[in-house]
Amino acid sequence: MPSLDSFRFDHRRFTAASALLPEHSTDFMRLVKDIRYGSRFQFLIAEFNDEIYRDSLIHQLDLVLNAEGLQSFRLDVSRTAYADFSALEAKMWSLVADYQAIHVVDTGNWFDPIQWEAFNTRREAVAQGIPLRLIFWLTSKPISQLAVSAPDLWAWRSGVFSFTTTARVSAVEKPQFSNPVDTRSLPQRSKRIAELRTYLTAESQPPDDIRVMLLDELAELLRSIGQFDEALRIHQEEELPVYRKIGNVRSVAVT
Structure with a gap:
């Protein structure tokens, strides 16, 4: 451990x-x-x-x-x-x-x-x-x-x-992980993670704007229990494509 x-x-x-x-x-x-x-x-x-x-x-x-x-x-x-x-x-x-x-x-x-x-x-x-x-x-x-x-x-x-960057970067956003400390117990957070994974992998998927919120919640929960690499992967490989799809430019910049 x-x-x-x-x-x-x-x-x-x-x-x-x-x-x-x-x-x-x-x-x-x-x-x-x-x-x-x-x-x-x-x-x-x-x-x-x-x-x-x-x-x-x-x-x-x-x-x-x-x-x-x-x-x-x-x-x-x-x-x-x-x-x-x-x-x-x-x-x-x-x-x-x-x-x-x-x-x-x-x-x-x-x-x-x-x-x-x-x-x-x-x-x-x-x-x-x-x-x-x-x-x-x-x-x-x-x-x-x-x-x-x-x-x-x-x-x-x-x-x-x-x-290296493809376009000039005038400033770097502050880290997006500024949410309040999660006060739920580890079993409660683990249960919610399982619920989110089940929902996000179901055949019937929610609309993109709802899906991206759930992905963000999942990444935050994973971060809170120390699974940093998996949280980062979700932000980059799953959230970012959805943000690009729905045209949320600011979220693309900081995700």
Whole structure:
């Protein structure tokens, strides 16, 4: 049976993921879990193409990490701030005592083939001297250059996570899971879950506007008993198509 700490962690990452675009929930939850349970040193790559949305992702990620006792630091990398990789390495080294994770935010495509090759040369020294979770926030160009110019370093990556968007995101909605605490007992909630599943799988289906309300209730109940993955699946795979069908644009944006 999962521990209370594990339950709370899953609750936090699920709630944070629900504030993002639906297509990014899986990668976000995987990234958070890797940081939380992975080794102290990790070379993680997060691809983005929208700076505003990237900042929202970092904020949501930090909410979960800080609650887990993992302190993070945002390191904006530019040509004016760091002349070369050795200067960047020195800065990261100075953060080891106070932080467990660093958001390395590439501003202006600082990471070019020259910098990647320099990082590759120093990769073992970085892993030993800077035992931190290094989350590199990169656009597609420096990621492609990394794979080509420093294949050994590319092979060292702990994971690649995609947070690219098809349309510009000006803001991220707050998590939709803001309902009051369910005061029903576990047997009562389990009984209601069974009732909803039976009704939603019956041959005669309710109208879409009623069906989506029942799906939302089912997802909330599942979340309340710790079945976060199944609740997220219902939101994304069952609720979202119905919202699209009935043209509820706002609900599509936050489901």
